[in-house]
Amino acid sequence: MTESNAAPGSNAAPGSNAAPGSNAAPGSNAAPESHAAESGRELTAKEIRRRKRRTPPPAPEPLPGLVDAHTHLAACGGRTADDVRAILDRAEAVGVDQVVTVADDMEDARWAVRAAHWDSRAFAAVGLHPTHADDLDDATRSEIETMVADDRVVAVGETGLDYYWTTRSDDCADPAVQRDAFAWHIDLAKRTGTPLMIHNREADRDLLDVLAAEGAPETVIMHCFSGDAAIARECVDLGYVLSFSGTVTFANSHELRDAARLTPDELILVETDAPFLTPHPYRGQPNQSYAVPYTARFLAEVRGVSDDEMAQVLGGNARRHYRLPLP
Numbered sequence: 001m002t003e004s005n006a007a008p009g010s011n012a013a014p015g016s017n018a019a020p021g022s023n024a025a026p027g028s029n030a031a032p033e034s035h036a037a038e039s040g041r042e043l044t045a046k047e048i049r050r051r052k053r054r055t056p057p058p059a060p061e062p063l064p065g066l067v068d069a070h071t072h073l074a075a076c077g078g079r080t081a082d083d084v085r086a087i088l089d090r091a092e093a094v095g096v097d098q099v100v101t102v103a104d105d106m107e108d109a110r111w112a113v114r115a116a117h118w119d120s121r122a123f124a125a126v127g128l129h130p131t132h133a134d135d136l137d138d139a140t141r142s143e144i145e146t147m148v149a150d151d152r153v154v155a156v157g158e159t160g161l162d163y164y165w166t167t168r169s170d171d172c173a174d175p176a177v178q179r180d181a182f183a184w185h186i187d188l189a190k191r192t193g194t195p196l197m198i199h200n201r202e203a204d205r206d207l208l209d210v211l212a213a214e215g216a217p218e219t220v221i222m223h224c225f226s227g228d229a230a231i232a233r234e235c236v237d238l239g240y241v242l243s244f245s246g247t248v249t250f251a252n253s254h255e256l257r258d259a260a261r262l263t264p265d266e267l268i269l270v271e272t273d274a275p276f277l278t279p280h281p282y283r284g285q286p287n288q289s290y291a292v293p294y295t296a297r298f299l300a301e302v303r304g305v306s307d308d309e310m311a312q313v314l315g316g317n318a319r320r321h322y323r324l325p326l327p
């Protein structure tokens, strides 16, 4: 997770913080939003906004061949194998054949590995989110190492640096602790030949400096890329993969669109970071993997290619970088 203002780790406990209704099938509250309450009185503006926040976006037109490169299935309402199957059925119905579900903390990591065993369309990334870097000790190191050896685990992460929460939450690990934990995750990715999934919030320079100092693993994925064109250029020159979320569609994201334009075909991914960062025009509504085609089509437009071509590039890259089997 990156941009949401939910407290750090708020999507950690499997499902515990899922917004009510976030697991509802799109269109299941299908009655086109009526602004009259059950009693017949008009809803207030606040009630309309609240109702909208709980209403999932409609399913997009299918766009085959896509992969959601970064999501949090537990926080999307996944609790049981049936929940996970429902989320992935909805995604598959619009062409999102596979997803990578990403851990924030240890409980979430254990759950992600389980979910990846429940459903052949789900793969896991395991590690400690930088805000939870305090949790890294001998026991958690050894448990994460065991999990990374699981054949359903395709990445180490999300790890990196988060300077947004350090000043806003007492629970957030200090920058020095985050840096040490980041270095450990980098080393683990290198030792095991596993792609590294990076979370970066307001830490561009330090993050690139730590990667350079430690030596980057073969595959570095900058999840929910949030930098400008200069940072994007620096990353792609180093061969880092840039994963774009719904933030690229937001009205004021001009610099992100510049970044998306200059990213070479072989280094671009698309993700939801669900349940957050729902693409325009559904910003603020619950996000799930089935919303990937909205962002993929937006990227196609920005890059001046056809939707189908963009989907093949995005899906092909995810399968290559994470070494996923064909669906």
Ligand SMILES: [Zn+2]
Pocket: 001, 002, 070, 071, 072, 102, 158, 273
């Ligand atoms: Zn995330």
Ligand SMILES: [Zn+2]
Pocket: 001, 002, 158, 198, 199, 200, 223, 224
């Ligand atoms: Zn993140």
